[in-house]
Amino acid sequence: MTYIFDVWTWGREGNTLDGxxxxxxxxxxxxxxxxxxxxxxxxxxxxxxxxxxxxxxxTAAEFAExxxxxxxxxxxxxDKGFVLDDRTKQRIEPxxxxxxxxxxxxxxxxxxxxxxxxxxxxPQGAEFRRRAESVIASFSVDPEADGEQAGFTIRVSDxxxxxxxxxxxxxxxxxTGAAE
Numbered sequence: 001m002t003y004i005f006d007v008w009t010w011g012r013e014g015n016t017l018d019g020x021x022x023x024x025x026x027x028x029x030x031x032x033x034x035x036x037x038x039x040x041x042x043x044x045x046x047x048x049x050x051x052x053x054x055x056x057x058x059t060a061a062e063f064a065e066x067x068x069x070x071x072x073x074x075x076x077x078x079d080k081g082f083v084l085d086d087r088t089k090q091r092i093e094p095x096x097x098x099x100x101x102x103x104x105x106x107x108x109x110x111x112x113x114x115x116x117x118x119x120x121x122x123p124q125g126a127e128f129r130r131r132a133e134s135v136i137a138s139f140s141v142d143p144e145a146d147g148e149q150a151g152f153t154i155r156v157s158d159x160x161x162x163x164x165x166x167x168x169x170x171x172x173x174x175x176t177g178a179a180e
Contacts, residue, residue, distance in 0.1 A: 001174050002174060003024050003173060004023070004025060004173065004174055004175070005022060005023060005024060005029075005176075006021070006022040006172055007019060007020075007021060007041060007044075007169070007171050007173055008020045008170050009165055009169040010168060011165065011166060011167055011168055012165045012166060015156050015158075015159050016153060016154070016155045017042075017153070017154045017155075017156075017162055017165050018151070019041075019154075020149060020150070020151055020152070021149065021151075021152055022148060023148045027146065027147040029147070029148070030176075031141045031143050032176055032177025032178070033139065033140070033177075034129070034132070034177050035129075035132040035133050036128060036129050036136075036178075036179045037139060037141075037176070038132070038136040038139035038152075038154040039131070039132040039136050040173070040179075041175065042135075042156075042165070043063045043066055044171065044173045045164060045169055045171055046063050047063070050164050050165070050171065051163060051164025054164050055160075055163045055164045056160055056163065059160050059163065065131075066128060066132075069123065069125075069179075070123055070179055072107055072109075072121045074118050075102060075119050075121065077118060078091055079117070081097050082096060082097055082098065098119060102119070102121055105121045106120070107121060107122040123179070125179040128179045129179055132179075135157055135158075135161055136155070136156060136157070137155045137156055137157045138153070138154075139152070139153070139155075140152065
């Protein structure tokens with residue numbers, strides 16, 4: 001994975017989180033100003049394990065759904081194409097044929113992991129952007145003159161989205177704000 005930014009946050013204050021983005025690819029970087037980028041930063045911090053025990057399980061599930069909207073959903077299947085439970089890898093009942101259930105939404109990627117087959121659904125960029133607009137009340141980016149750093153401020157609609165950001169955080173991200 002190619003990381004694009006170093007992310008430093010200063011901890012939250014109410015519904016607001018401040019931090020700095022530093023480009024890892026030089027000064028040719030573009031700092032996205034969309035609410036989707038703010039949500040991607042919060043999701044990526046959670047995904048990397050920051051504050052994972054501090055976040056409400058429903059909020060964690062919401063972040064996981066947002067990852068599926070950006071990247072596509074991994075659907076585990078058996079040899080006949082029936083959907084398997086994500087955790088147990090047992091066929092769900094009643095049986096659901098993945099190719100029928102996800103018709104028109106399969107992106108053509110498939111593979112195997114730990115002896116189980118899967119297929120991927122298409123990303124849903126428009127739905128992710130809609131979700132981001134409901135979570136992120138405002139997102140501002142202020143690039144510095146050198147073009148390699150920018151301060152940012154994320155204000156969320158509900159403080160639960162920042163529960164995992166109570167302390168200073170430092171992580172790298174491959175997210176750029178793009179959502180197809």
